[in-house]
Amino acid sequence: MMYPYMTLNDNTEITHSEMKPDGRVKVYIETPVYGGFHDATCWLPEYTWEFHGYSETEMSYFKQLIRDNAHLMMEFSQEGGSSYAR
Template identity: 85%
Template sequence: MMYPYMTLNDDTEITHSEMYPDGKVKVYIETPDETGGFHDAICWLPDYTWEVHGYSESEMMYFKQLIRDNAHLIIEFSQEGGILNAANI
């Protein structure tokens, strides 16, 4: 299951999985493009292994920093059923 984490002003959606038994968490980033498709990237935490489709190098620099800055929260929320469950909403 994927849980919502953040929506950016350009409609980029960032979601994450629950923590897998091996301790990994999948973070998925998706941005709609002008053709009606999407650019996407997957980051596996805590290893920071990336799979990127369609994003520029500068966009990825931004996303990599954003995920590094939020990794501790994403990992925590992955163990608590997502941010909405952790916040008791």
């Protein structure tokens, strides 16, 4: 299951999964664009990334944003998401 975490001003959605049995959490970023979406996936706590359509500048921003919020997403992943996102 994916839980909403944050929506940015450009309608980019950031969601995270529950914590997997191996302790990993999937973070998914999706931005609507004409004809589809740009998307990125980050696995915490390793910070391994896959992305499609985003520029290096955009990815630099997202990587910092996830690093700054990873501790919260890891915590919320064990509690069924953030109470603020409900």
